[in-house]
Amino acid sequence: MENFTFLSPTKIIFGKDTELTVGEEIKSLLSQEYVPAGAIHPSSLTLRRTGKSPLRFKILLHYGGGSIKKTGLYNKIKKSLKEQGISAIELPGVKPNPRVSLIREGIKLCRKEKINFILAVGGGSVIDSAKTIAIGVPYKNDVWDFFTRKAEIKKTLPVGVVLTIPAAGSEASNSSVITNEDGFYKWGINSDLIRPKFAILNPEISYTLPTYQTSCGISDILAHLIERYFSPVENVDLTDRLIEGTFKSVIDNALIIKKNPKNYAARAEIMWASTLAHNGLLNTGRNIGDWASHRIEHELSAIYDIAHGAGLAIIIPAWMKYVYKENPKKFTQFAKRIWDIKEKSPIKATLKGIDKLENFYKKLNLPTSLSQAKIPEDCIQEMAKKCVQRGPVGQFKVLEKDDVLEILKLAK
Amino acid sequence: MENFTFLSPTKIIFGKDTELTVGEEIKSLLSQEYVPAGAIHPSSLTLRRTGKSPLRFKILLHYGGGSIKKTGLYNKIKKSLKEQGISAIELPGVKPNPRVSLIREGIKLCRKEKINFILAVGGGSVIDSAKTIAIGVPYKNDVWDFFTRKAEIKKTLPVGVVLTIPAAGSEASNSSVITNEDGFYKWGINSDLIRPKFAILNPEISYTLPTYQTSCGISDILAHLIERYFSPVENVDLTDRLIEGTFKSVIDNALIIKKNPKNYAARAEIMWASTLAHNGLLNTGRNIGDWASHRIEHELSAIYDIAHGAGLAIIIPAWMKYVYKENPKKFTQFAKRIWDIKEKSPIKATLKGIDKLENFYKKLNLPTSLSQAKIPEDCIQEMAKKCVQRGPVGQFKVLEKDDVLEILKLAK
Numbered sequence: 001m002e003n004f005t006f007l008s009p010t011k012i013i014f015g016k017d018t019e020l021t022v023g024e025e026i027k028s029l030l031s032q033e034y035v036p037a038g039a040i041h042p043s044s045l046t047l048r049r050t051g052k053s054p055l056r057f058k059i060l061l062h063y064g065g066g067s068i069k070k071t072g073l074y075n076k077i078k079k080s081l082k083e084q085g086i087s088a089i090e091l092p093g094v095k096p097n098p099r100v101s102l103i104r105e106g107i108k109l110c111r112k113e114k115i116n117f118i119l120a121v122g123g124g125s126v127i128d129s130a131k132t133i134a135i136g137v138p139y140k141n142d143v144w145d146f147f148t149r150k151a152e153i154k155k156t157l158p159v160g161v162v163l164t165i166p167a168a169g170s171e172a173s174n175s176s177v178i179t180n181e182d183g184f185y186k187w188g189i190n191s192d193l194i195r196p197k198f199a200i201l202n203p204e205i206s207y208t209l210p211t212y213q214t215s216c217g218i219s220d221i222l223a224h225l226i227e228r229y230f231s232p233v234e235n236v237d238l239t240d241r242l243i244e245g246t247f248k249s250v251i252d253n254a255l256i257i258k259k260n261p262k263n264y265a266a267r268a269e270i271m272w273a274s275t276l277a278h279n280g281l282l283n284t285g286r287n288i289g290d291w292a293s294h295r296i297e298h299e300l301s302a303i304y305d306i307a308h309g310a311g312l313a314i315i316i317p318a319w320m321k322y323v324y325k326e327n328p329k330k331f332t333q334f335a336k337r338i339w340d341i342k343e344k345s346p347i348k349a350t351l352k353g354i355d356k357l358e359n360f361y362k363k364l365n366l367p368t369s370l371s372q373a374k375i376p377e378d379c380i381q382e383m384a385k386k387c388v389q390r391g392p393v394g395q396f397k398v399l400e401k402d403d404v405l406e407i408l409k410l411a412k
Numbered sequence: 413m414e415n416f417t418f419l420s421p422t423k424i425i426f427g428k429d430t431e432l433t434v435g436e437e438i439k440s441l442l443s444q445e446y447v448p449a450g451a452i453h454p455s456s457l458t459l460r461r462t463g464k465s466p467l468r469f470k471i472l473l474h475y476g477g478g479s480i481k482k483t484g485l486y487n488k489i490k491k492s493l494k495e496q497g498i499s500a501i502e503l504p505g506v507k508p509n510p511r512v513s514l515i516r517e518g519i520k521l522c523r524k525e526k527i528n529f530i531l532a533v534g535g536g537s538v539i540d541s542a543k544t545i546a547i548g549v550p551y552k553n554d555v556w557d558f559f560t561r562k563a564e565i566k567k568t569l570p571v572g573v574v575l576t577i578p579a580a581g582s583e584a585s586n587s588s589v590i591t592n593e594d595g596f597y598k599w600g601i602n603s604d605l606i607r608p609k610f611a612i613l614n615p616e617i618s619y620t621l622p623t624y625q626t627s628c629g630i631s632d633i634l635a636h637l638i639e640r641y642f643s644p645v646e647n648v649d650l651t652d653r654l655i656e657g658t659f660k661s662v663i664d665n666a667l668i669i670k671k672n673p674k675n676y677a678a679r680a681e682i683m684w685a686s687t688l689a690h691n692g693l694l695n696t697g698r699n700i701g702d703w704a705s706h707r708i709e710h711e712l713s714a715i716y717d718i719a720h721g722a723g724l725a726i727i728i729p730a731w732m733k734y735v736y737k738e739n740p741k742k743f744t745q746f747a748k749r750i751w752d753i754k755e756k757s758p759i760k761a762t763l764k765g766i767d768k769l770e771n772f773y774k775k776l777n778l779p780t781s782l783s784q785a786k787i788p789e790d791c792i793q794e795m796a797k798k799c800v801q802r803g804p805v806g807q808f809k810v811l812e813k814d815d816v817l818e819i820l821k822l823a824k
Contacts, residue, residue, distance in 0.1 A: 001676070001680040001684075005425050006423070006424040006426070007423040008421075009420075012419070013417050014415060014416050017415075234677075236681070237665065238684055238685055238688075242657050245653030246654070249653045265646075268413040269413070269649050281693075285680070
């Protein structure tokens with residue numbers, strides 16, 4: 001087991017009607033005499049009393065395309081904020097692959113309005129955008145500096161989350177991935193300081209997600225588990241067991257949701273799994289995962305209009321078929337413990353395990369080949385080239401351009 | 413799944429030589445501009461500069477009977493503190509079942525010496541004692557008020573931990589159990605505020621534990637998992653899976669340690685499992701466990717000189733035999749998923765599962781009956797009576813005096 005540090009200070013507020021407590025939660029957080037290290041103390045910004053009136057706070061309410069208005073979530077949140085005397089400046093319009101241009105706009109807005117807290121209502125894109133605005137406000141130069149490693153994250157506004165899509169796991173993670181339209185770079189940052197202060201997770205909110213989006217989210221969760229499971233570092237028994245348990249729970253409950261999208265228990269299991277799959281717990285003891293599939297998938301979604309989770313369902317089985325010989329023992333463990341394969345031959349067990357995963361994606365109506373997703377073959381050369389532009393990808397097996405090409409061919 | 417909140421802000425610093433960073437960790441924590449909510453800001457106590465000298469801090473170093481001096485851990489810690497300009501006032505002498513009298517002494521000492529941080533070096537007893545001193549310092553009346561519920565925990569000094577025994581899980585938990593010699597009450601408190609700020613876990617430190625103490629610690633970890641697994645609340649699939657995975661990892665690695673006490677990987681798995689078994693993660697979604705076995709065991713160790721983990725190895729199999737009919741499905745799951753029992757009949761599978769657990773305790777040379785522990789039969793009436801003095805115990809099955817008596821008889 002490798003040395004590690006693990007810090008996961010996000011307060012998880014989980015369950016029915018928990019979104020109604022958002023105002024209370026923010027007020028309690030901002031009224032505290034001290035806020036966590038690295039965070040800006042609210043009093044240094046806009047904590048102010050007007051005469052004898054109670055403390056009043058002004059926050060940024062950050063969200064996406066407005067589906068929260070259709071579902072009624074927006075009104076619930078506004079009501080909860082109002083009840084606690086919290087006013088909200090709004091910045092909607094976050095898109096999948098959140099853009100640095102909107103983030104720059106958010107930073108200016110926060111400074112102008114003297115905002116001391118950002119509430120992200122949405123999925124991974126909205127949360128990542130909020131995290132990035134939060135580090136940009138106290139930083140005097142351009143926020144993209146953090147992504148080019150010109151600047152180090154030292155301060156942040158506090159961020160809170162009301163989650164709408166169990167998928168990316170950003171609600172308790174230390175990372176944010178942002179797209180810079182100037183050159184279409186999609187880069188990430190990591191820091192424990194950007195972990196949200198709280199995350200409100202009400203599984204009922206996910207009832208209204210379209211079936212396909214639910215499936216893509218589930219695929220994303222599984223991918224986070226797979227990328228960590230197939231680490232190049234020696235086995236860590238406990239971490240493996242925790243990943244396996246989470247994996248089994250996700251696949252069982254995904255099939256329940258498929259039959260009954262309003263099964264609360266199953267929605268709850270998936271939502272909690274999405275957070276645990278990406279908050280760092282399942283990295284403990286070996287720190288690094290593989291992440292080649294994410295890198296290859298990114299090339300797909302950069303060119304074609306395909307959801308991240310769908311792209312992963314195409315790439316991961318192909319990646320597995322290409323790399324399993326690196327560590328057949330680990331793949332046999334995957335097949336036996338997760339898919340209950342009894343096959344004695346390690347190779348046969350492995351292939352059956354991969355087959356089971358592919359079938360699972362099919363059950364969720366996700367594409368498992370480029371052709372199913374209507375992605376033409378003639379682009380795979382270009383995708384492979386772009387994928388390794390900044391050097392080889394992957395850790396379980398380090399992949400050069402030709403390796404990526406082979407994987408894309410296996411995905412045809 | 414029940415609604416829950418989960419907050420686990422303890423920074424885990426895990427691995428070889430991590431105890432050498434303790435001074436750095438404390439300095440970094442106390443130098444921060446802001447400290448977590450509810451904690452007292454160091455500057456309000458003794459943060460002071462003398463002329464141009466660097467910041468100096470004064471902490472309380474709290475430990476037990478001095479085994480840390482024999483193993484060299486004490487010297488390493490003192491050296492690390494000194495290097496960071498941290499002076500330590502010492503309060504050794506914590507005993508198993510930590511006493512409120514020593515805690516009162518610690519509180520006085522902290523006030524007199526204007527101490528702003530407590531470092532616990534030891535196992536559960538030392539950590540619980542440190543947590544309790546920490547809430548006592550800023551409280552104007554007697555610290556026992558928190559245990560009688562006369563007072564509510566609102567402030568605390570920050571506490572850090574260097575763990576020596578993987579067992580109790582107090583290093584990241586929200587609880588503390590203290591004994592009041594005046595009447596021999598052994599009562600507990602719970603608050604997220606008392607979770608340690610950091611926990612340093614170096615598995616190598618556990619190499620020198622006597623075999624029996626290692627086994628007792630493992631039994632304690634398993635008990636924390638069992639008490640949570642057999643909850644009266646509806647199943648939570650993910651939480652069950654995580655408990656099962658942790659359980660399997662503990663039993664596998666315990667047997668490796670039995671053969672080779674200096675197997676680093678196995679010691680590491682056990683140490684990390686001890687923390688995860690008790691930091692609240694494995695409560696998520698159902699909040700309550702059973703805890704009857706702990707309550708009954710407490711009567712054993714209150715009268716006889718028996719280690720907590722050994723007492724649990726006696727009580728738990730008897731408890732299981734008595735209560736399994738309450739929810740045979742859950743016990744069958746325990747047998748099948750953890751012990752790989754193939755038996756089709758639920759009852760037979762259950763009994764085989766319990767048998768496997770009992771055999772596991774035997775492999776660790778733990779007693780599994782009162783007679784093996786040389787506890788005479790004639791006290792079981794009294795123990796049963798005392799156990800339910802404050803009302804029935806247990807949640808999976810609520811136990812009255814006669815039930816406890818039957819369990820003790822099964823444990824003969």
